[in-house]
Amino acid sequence: MNSSKNGTSVASLGERVSAARDAVTARGETFYPGPSRVHYAAHPPKERWDNWVELDSRSWPKRVEKRSMLVPTTCFNCESACGLLAYVDPDTFQVRKFEGNPEHPGSRGRNCAKGPATLNQVTDPDRILAPLKRVGARGEGRWEQVSWDDALDDIAVRIRRAITEKRPNEVMYHVGRPGEDGYTERVLASWGVDGHNSHTNVCSSGARAGYHFWTGIDRPSPDHDKADVMFLISSHLESGHYFNPHAQRVMDAKARGAKLIVVDTRLSNTATHADHWLAPHPGSEAAILLAIANGMISTGRYDREFVRRWWNWREYLATEHPKLEQTFETFERLLAEQYKEYTPEFAAAESGVAVDVIEAITDTVAGAGTRLSTHNWRSAAAGNLGGWQVARCLFMLNALLGAVSSEGGLHPNAWNKFIPRPIHNPGHPPMWNDLTWPTEYPLALNEMSFLLPHFLKDGRGTLEVYFTRVYNPVWTNPDGLTWSEVLRDEEKVGLHVALTPTWSETSYIADYVLPMGLAPERHDLTSYEQYDGQWIGFRQPVLRTARERLGEKIADTRETNPGEVWEENEFWIELSWRIDPDGTLGIRQHHESREKPGEKLTVEEYYKFIFENSVPGLPEKAAEEGMLPLEYMRRYGAFEVLPQVGQLFEHEIDATMLEGAVDDLFGRVYSTAAKPPAVNLAPTGTPVPDDAGRNPVGVRIDGTVRRGFPTPSGMLEFYSPTLSQWGWPEYALPTYIRSHVHPEAMEQGQKVLISTFRLPTQIHTRGANAKWLNELAHTNPLWIHPTDAAPMTLRSGDLVRVTTEIGYFVVKAWVTEGIRPGVVACSHHMGRWKTAPAGGTDIGGQTAATVDLTRTGTSWKMSRLSGVKPYSSNDPDTSRIWWTDVGVHQNLTFSVHPDPVSGQHCWHQAVRVTRAEPGDAYGDIVVDTEKSREVYRHWLEMARDAREHSPDGTRRPYWLMRPLKPSREVYRLPEQGSGS
Amino acid sequence: MTIEPELLRALGALCEPPDPAHRVVAAALDLPSLPDVAEHTDLFGMQLVPYAAVYLGPEGMLGGEAASRIAGFWRAVGMTPPAEPDHLAALLGLYAMLVEAEQGEPEPARRALRREARRALLWEHMLTWLPAYTTAVSGSDSVFYGDWAALLGQVLAGEVAELDPPATPAQHLRAVPELPGPDAETKDLVRATLTPVRSGLVLSRRDLLRGAHTGGLGLRVGERAFMLRAMLDQDAVVTFGWLATEADRWAARHQDDVDLLGAVAIHWRDRAIAMAADCRTRRDSLREVLADTSAG
Structure with missing residues (x-):
C-alpha cells in the first residue's frame, strides 16, 4: 500500500x-474552477455569479475592477434557444454583455455571433419602445403613441365581438419562429379559436412531412456527438437548424474522427468541412439517397433483424401484395425489386454527381452501422416539389441500418424534447379554420400560411383581428406584394396587430405596433432536440430577476424593461381578462391564479407551478442546492430532465396497460386500460382508437408488446397507408419525385435559383437590428458559375436581371466556382426596405434601404432611393456606418408553390438571368400580382382535395399532428354544397 | 487496489494555475499550502512544462508527432481530443475517465476492453515519461509541487501494480532515434541532449544554471539550447564533464525504476548511460586536443 x-x-x-x-x-459550487483540462469550467464559477469581478479592459493599463451580476436567459434569435448569461451592472442595472451559459445542456456555454449581438438589439436606437397606433391610412407611416390600456381595450373588444358573434375563426395569431413551447397555443385554446397560424410551411414542413410519415414524429434529432458518419442535407455548421448546438457536436465528432457527408449544391461553409461534398442538381437529392439505399439493399448491407422487427412490411404485403406469400423473405425480394432502378448510374444522370462518388458514399453510409446521424431541414426539402420525400428517403437509410434512437443515430425529436404540463390546460377548441387548414391540403403538416392572402382574395373568409407575432410575412414569405395588398385592405383584415420588438415591412402596415421584449426582457420556456437527452431552458427578464435577487418585488415586467416594452406572457393574460372580464365566456378561468382564486394569474405563479409540479427531478435537484425549483431556474436558466433517452420504442408495455388487449392483423395492440396522463407534452402523432374504442397501447414484436412509434401501425411506416388512402398511392413508399425545377420541366435558357440559404450571422428580421451582425453581413449577391457568366461577359459586381414567373429583380453578380453550373443562388437573408417617410416617421435606419414603391393596378415597381448611411442617434456607432448595401429582396418576385402533399412552399425558382438592361438599377423589383394569382391557381390544381379523396368523410387523417387539435367530430367534412 | 478516479483529476487540477478553490483540493490530498501563481509559472512555464510531447517527442519540443500520437489515442477511445491532448492534466483526466468507464461497465468482455484502453494509456503515454518527469519535479525547489509530484509518483506506482505492462514496450519508445554520432555538429548534439527520450536526461533551466555554477561558467540567459551552447562555447571540457555526471545521476535514478517499470526504465537508463559515455568520450577527446595544442 x-x-x-x-x-x-x-x-x-x-x-x-x-x-x-x-x-x-452539493453546495452548488465548482470543484475545479477556471479554465481546466479535467473539467468543463472555462466560465465564471456559478457560485460567483452574484458578484463576478473582471478587470475593465477600457481602463488598461490601470487595474479597475468591474462587478457584474450574472443572470441566465435564453437567446431569442434563431430557434436553437441557446443559453445566454447576461452580465448585469448592479449599480446601473444595465446589461454589459451577453456570453454563453455553461449550465445549458444544449449549447454548453458556446454561442454563435447572434447570441452576444442580443446586446445590439436591446440598445438598438431604432427599437420600438411604446405602443403605437396608426394615424391616417394603413402604411402611411404616421403613428401616435397610445397607452397599453387603450390598445388592449380596443383589441379585446374586437376579439370578444368575434367570439360572441360566432366568428371565432376571424381571430388569427400568425407566428414566426415561436421560441417558446406551448404558451400561446394554450391562450388560443382558452379563447376557443382555431386561429393558430405558423410560418412552418415556408420553412420546414417538407422535411417534417417526410419524418412524420415514417415515425409519427415530425423532426429529426441526430446524435452527432456519438456518430461515426454524419449525413447532412443542409448547411448545419453555419446556419442550419439548431445550428450552434448541432455544429459544436458535429465538430466534436469530426475531431474524434467521424466522417461528414454534406449534400449542398452550393459550397457552403459546411461543405468546406465535409469529407464528402456532393453538389447535385437541385431536386435530385432523393435519387442519390435511393441509390445509396439500393446499394445497401442489393448487397445485404442492412440490419435485417431491425427491418423485420420494426418496419410495417406485413401491412405492406397484405395491402399491396395479398396474393404473395406473406413472409419477410417475400418483402425483402420486393424491397430489392422496388429500388433496383435507382442505380448509381441513374442517380448520377439525375444529379450530375459521379457514379464513383455515389458508390463511395454508399460504402461510407453502410459502414456506419447504427452510428449514422442524418439531418435534412429546409434545403432540398423546402426547395422542391416533392421535397418532403428527400427527408423520407434520408430517414430510410437510418431505418435500414437500425440507426434509429441508437447511440450516434437519429432520434425522433419528441423523445429528445420535454414540454411540461402547465397550470391550466384548456382543451382544444371545437372549431376548424379553413383559412389555415383548407380541404385541398388534407396531408399538410402545418397551416397553409403563405396562401392566406390568396384565400382572402378568393373570398374564403375575412379576419377581424390578425396578430403578426415577431413575424414579417411581407418580407419572409413568397409573393410579399400580394400580402401587402391584402394587409392594406381593411375589409379583408379588420385590425392588424403587430407584436414585435423591431420595425419590419409588415409592421409598417399594422394598425397597432406593440413592443415586445427581446431575449433578456421576457419569460418563456423552451426545449429542443439537440442531442439524445431532454432539457428545458428558461428565458427570463434579466433585470427583473437581478432586482429581485437584491430584494425588490416586481409585479410587472414593464417595470424593468426599457420604455414600455412588455413581455408576451403578461400581455396575453391581461388581454384574455379584458376579452372576458366577468368570466362568462369561460376564458378568464384559464388565466386565473390558483393560489388566489379570482385574481389574475402571474407569470411567477405560472412558472412556479410548472417547475414544482411538472418537471421530473427538478424539485429534487433544486433542493440539493437549498433552493425552490423556480429559484433554481432563475439562477441557472436550464435543467436537464433526462440525459440519455435511447430507444423508447423498444420499451415493454406494463401488464397493467394490457387490460382487455387485442391485436389487429399486424400486431398493433389496443387495450381498454385508461391512458395515464402524459408527463411530457411534446407533440407526436396520435394514433386513433380501434372501432371498439380501445386505445392503441403498443405493438407486438416477436410476442412482446412494446411501445413502438406513434404511427397508426405502431411501426416505422415504410409503407404509408395514409398516403395511399388519401389520394397519393403512388407515393405510399419512399420514392423520388421529379422537382418542378427538374431539367425536363425547365425551358431552354432557364436556370435554377436557390434562395433557401441563410447568411451565417443573420437571422431574418430578428437579426436585422443588430449592428455587429449588419457590419458582418449586409449583402446577398447572386452566385453564378464562371461557365454561366462567360457568355454574358459577367464579372463579379456587374448587375444582372433575374426574371421569375411574376417579375424580376436586379442584383449584383458574384462569379464563383462555389455553385454548380446551371444553378444560381441568392440568400434570402437580406434586402430589407422601407418606403420614403413622406411626413411619417423615418424608421429602420441601420437596416433598410429607402425605396420608392409604386402600384398600378396589380403591377408594382420598387426603386431604391438610397441604401443605408450614417446617421445621428443615441448610439454613436450609427454615425460610423461605412456600408450602404443591404441586399435585394428577391422573395417579392416569387409566387406561391404549395407542394400538393406536404403543403410546403417549394422555394426553388426557374429563372432567366440576363445582364441588367439600360435603366435597370440595383435593387429594382418589378412584380405583377395578377400573374402570381395565375401561378397560385396552377399549383392549387395539383392538390388532391379531401372532398374527393378522403377515405372516411373527414378533412384530414386524425392521427397527423396539428398544433391545435379539435375533437374528431369537427374533422368531418361539411356536407357538399353547404360550404365550410 | 482500485484507484479512485477523482484522485487523478485532483492531481491534474493542481498542475493548473493555482486558484483559491484549489485549497480544498490540496487539503483533501494532504498537500501543503497552495503556492502562488508565480511559483506555478516558474515551474510549469519555465522549468518543466507538463506536456508529454516534450519528453517523448524526437525533437523534445511541444506538439509534433508525439502530440498527434496522443491525440490519436483520444480518438481511438472515442473521445474528442482537447486543444492540448498531451497536457498532464488532460491525460490524468482521460485516465480517470477510462477508470470510470471500466468500473461502470457491467459486461465482462467490454470491461476487459476498457481495461486494455486504460493499460495502453498508462504504459504508452504516461509511464513512458512521467517517472522521469515526477522525479525532476520532486527535485525542484517547490515544496508544494515536490510533494505533489511525489504523490503522483506513488499513484502511478499503484497503477503499475494494478496493470501489468504490455508484452512489448511502446513502439514509439523503440523508434526513438539514437544519439548523434561523434561527428555531429554542436547544435545537433545540444538538441539531442535536451530531448529527454533520446538522452535519458531531463534538464531544466535551473539544472543548466546549476551546471554553469558548478563549472564556474558565465550564464547566458535564453532558451535552454542557447544556454547550453553558451556553456559549451565557454568550456566544452567542463560542460561535457558536468553533463556526464548528470547523465550518471539520471542513469542511477532510472535504474531504481527498472524493477517496477521494466523495459521502459531500461530504455531511459540505457540512454542516460550512453549519454554519459558519449559526453566523457567527447570530453576526453577535447582534452587530448587541448593537450596537443598546448604541447604544440
Missing part, C-alpha cells in the same frame, strides 16, 4: 478528494 508523505494511504486520499468534490458540488 502506498502512503503519502504524512502516512495517509493513497486509497484514503482518493476517498477524501471524492468526498470533498461531492460536498463542494
Whole structure:
C-alpha cells in the first residue's frame, strides 16, 4: 500500500478528494474552477455569479475592477434557444454583455455571433419602445403613441365581438419562429379559436412531412456527438437548424474522427468541412439517397433483424401484395425489386454527381452501422416539389441500418424534447379554420400560411383581428406584394396587430405596433432536440430577476424593461381578462391564479407551478442546492430532465396497460386500460382508437408488446397507408419525385435559383437590428458559375436581371466556382426596405434601404432611393456606418408553390438571368400580382382535395399532428354544397 | 487496489494555475499550502512544462508527432481530443475517465476492453515519461509541487501494480532515434541532449544554471539550447564533464525504476548511460586536443 508523505494511504486520499468534490458540488459550487483540462469550467464559477469581478479592459493599463451580476436567459434569435448569461451592472442595472451559459445542456456555454449581438438589439436606437397606433391610412407611416390600456381595450373588444358573434375563426395569431413551447397555443385554446397560424410551411414542413410519415414524429434529432458518419442535407455548421448546438457536436465528432457527408449544391461553409461534398442538381437529392439505399439493399448491407422487427412490411404485403406469400423473405425480394432502378448510374444522370462518388458514399453510409446521424431541414426539402420525400428517403437509410434512437443515430425529436404540463390546460377548441387548414391540403403538416392572402382574395373568409407575432410575412414569405395588398385592405383584415420588438415591412402596415421584449426582457420556456437527452431552458427578464435577487418585488415586467416594452406572457393574460372580464365566456378561468382564486394569474405563479409540479427531478435537484425549483431556474436558466433517452420504442408495455388487449392483423395492440396522463407534452402523432374504442397501447414484436412509434401501425411506416388512402398511392413508399425545377420541366435558357440559404450571422428580421451582425453581413449577391457568366461577359459586381414567373429583380453578380453550373443562388437573408417617410416617421435606419414603391393596378415597381448611411442617434456607432448595401429582396418576385402533399412552399425558382438592361438599377423589383394569382391557381390544381379523396368523410387523417387539435367530430367534412 | 478516479483529476487540477478553490483540493490530498501563481509559472512555464510531447517527442519540443500520437489515442477511445491532448492534466483526466468507464461497465468482455484502453494509456503515454518527469519535479525547489509530484509518483506506482505492462514496450519508445554520432555538429548534439527520450536526461533551466555554477561558467540567459551552447562555447571540457555526471545521476535514478517499470526504465537508463559515455568520450577527446595544442 502506498502512503503519502504524512502516512495517509493513497486509497484514503482518493476517498477524501471524492468526498470533498461531492460536498463542494452539493453546495452548488465548482470543484475545479477556471479554465481546466479535467473539467468543463472555462466560465465564471456559478457560485460567483452574484458578484463576478473582471478587470475593465477600457481602463488598461490601470487595474479597475468591474462587478457584474450574472443572470441566465435564453437567446431569442434563431430557434436553437441557446443559453445566454447576461452580465448585469448592479449599480446601473444595465446589461454589459451577453456570453454563453455553461449550465445549458444544449449549447454548453458556446454561442454563435447572434447570441452576444442580443446586446445590439436591446440598445438598438431604432427599437420600438411604446405602443403605437396608426394615424391616417394603413402604411402611411404616421403613428401616435397610445397607452397599453387603450390598445388592449380596443383589441379585446374586437376579439370578444368575434367570439360572441360566432366568428371565432376571424381571430388569427400568425407566428414566426415561436421560441417558446406551448404558451400561446394554450391562450388560443382558452379563447376557443382555431386561429393558430405558423410560418412552418415556408420553412420546414417538407422535411417534417417526410419524418412524420415514417415515425409519427415530425423532426429529426441526430446524435452527432456519438456518430461515426454524419449525413447532412443542409448547411448545419453555419446556419442550419439548431445550428450552434448541432455544429459544436458535429465538430466534436469530426475531431474524434467521424466522417461528414454534406449534400449542398452550393459550397457552403459546411461543405468546406465535409469529407464528402456532393453538389447535385437541385431536386435530385432523393435519387442519390435511393441509390445509396439500393446499394445497401442489393448487397445485404442492412440490419435485417431491425427491418423485420420494426418496419410495417406485413401491412405492406397484405395491402399491396395479398396474393404473395406473406413472409419477410417475400418483402425483402420486393424491397430489392422496388429500388433496383435507382442505380448509381441513374442517380448520377439525375444529379450530375459521379457514379464513383455515389458508390463511395454508399460504402461510407453502410459502414456506419447504427452510428449514422442524418439531418435534412429546409434545403432540398423546402426547395422542391416533392421535397418532403428527400427527408423520407434520408430517414430510410437510418431505418435500414437500425440507426434509429441508437447511440450516434437519429432520434425522433419528441423523445429528445420535454414540454411540461402547465397550470391550466384548456382543451382544444371545437372549431376548424379553413383559412389555415383548407380541404385541398388534407396531408399538410402545418397551416397553409403563405396562401392566406390568396384565400382572402378568393373570398374564403375575412379576419377581424390578425396578430403578426415577431413575424414579417411581407418580407419572409413568397409573393410579399400580394400580402401587402391584402394587409392594406381593411375589409379583408379588420385590425392588424403587430407584436414585435423591431420595425419590419409588415409592421409598417399594422394598425397597432406593440413592443415586445427581446431575449433578456421576457419569460418563456423552451426545449429542443439537440442531442439524445431532454432539457428545458428558461428565458427570463434579466433585470427583473437581478432586482429581485437584491430584494425588490416586481409585479410587472414593464417595470424593468426599457420604455414600455412588455413581455408576451403578461400581455396575453391581461388581454384574455379584458376579452372576458366577468368570466362568462369561460376564458378568464384559464388565466386565473390558483393560489388566489379570482385574481389574475402571474407569470411567477405560472412558472412556479410548472417547475414544482411538472418537471421530473427538478424539485429534487433544486433542493440539493437549498433552493425552490423556480429559484433554481432563475439562477441557472436550464435543467436537464433526462440525459440519455435511447430507444423508447423498444420499451415493454406494463401488464397493467394490457387490460382487455387485442391485436389487429399486424400486431398493433389496443387495450381498454385508461391512458395515464402524459408527463411530457411534446407533440407526436396520435394514433386513433380501434372501432371498439380501445386505445392503441403498443405493438407486438416477436410476442412482446412494446411501445413502438406513434404511427397508426405502431411501426416505422415504410409503407404509408395514409398516403395511399388519401389520394397519393403512388407515393405510399419512399420514392423520388421529379422537382418542378427538374431539367425536363425547365425551358431552354432557364436556370435554377436557390434562395433557401441563410447568411451565417443573420437571422431574418430578428437579426436585422443588430449592428455587429449588419457590419458582418449586409449583402446577398447572386452566385453564378464562371461557365454561366462567360457568355454574358459577367464579372463579379456587374448587375444582372433575374426574371421569375411574376417579375424580376436586379442584383449584383458574384462569379464563383462555389455553385454548380446551371444553378444560381441568392440568400434570402437580406434586402430589407422601407418606403420614403413622406411626413411619417423615418424608421429602420441601420437596416433598410429607402425605396420608392409604386402600384398600378396589380403591377408594382420598387426603386431604391438610397441604401443605408450614417446617421445621428443615441448610439454613436450609427454615425460610423461605412456600408450602404443591404441586399435585394428577391422573395417579392416569387409566387406561391404549395407542394400538393406536404403543403410546403417549394422555394426553388426557374429563372432567366440576363445582364441588367439600360435603366435597370440595383435593387429594382418589378412584380405583377395578377400573374402570381395565375401561378397560385396552377399549383392549387395539383392538390388532391379531401372532398374527393378522403377515405372516411373527414378533412384530414386524425392521427397527423396539428398544433391545435379539435375533437374528431369537427374533422368531418361539411356536407357538399353547404360550404365550410 | 482500485484507484479512485477523482484522485487523478485532483492531481491534474493542481498542475493548473493555482486558484483559491484549489485549497480544498490540496487539503483533501494532504498537500501543503497552495503556492502562488508565480511559483506555478516558474515551474510549469519555465522549468518543466507538463506536456508529454516534450519528453517523448524526437525533437523534445511541444506538439509534433508525439502530440498527434496522443491525440490519436483520444480518438481511438472515442473521445474528442482537447486543444492540448498531451497536457498532464488532460491525460490524468482521460485516465480517470477510462477508470470510470471500466468500473461502470457491467459486461465482462467490454470491461476487459476498457481495461486494455486504460493499460495502453498508462504504459504508452504516461509511464513512458512521467517517472522521469515526477522525479525532476520532486527535485525542484517547490515544496508544494515536490510533494505533489511525489504523490503522483506513488499513484502511478499503484497503477503499475494494478496493470501489468504490455508484452512489448511502446513502439514509439523503440523508434526513438539514437544519439548523434561523434561527428555531429554542436547544435545537433545540444538538441539531442535536451530531448529527454533520446538522452535519458531531463534538464531544466535551473539544472543548466546549476551546471554553469558548478563549472564556474558565465550564464547566458535564453532558451535552454542557447544556454547550453553558451556553456559549451565557454568550456566544452567542463560542460561535457558536468553533463556526464548528470547523465550518471539520471542513469542511477532510472535504474531504481527498472524493477517496477521494466523495459521502459531500461530504455531511459540505457540512454542516460550512453549519454554519459558519449559526453566523457567527447570530453576526453577535447582534452587530448587541448593537450596537443598546448604541447604544440
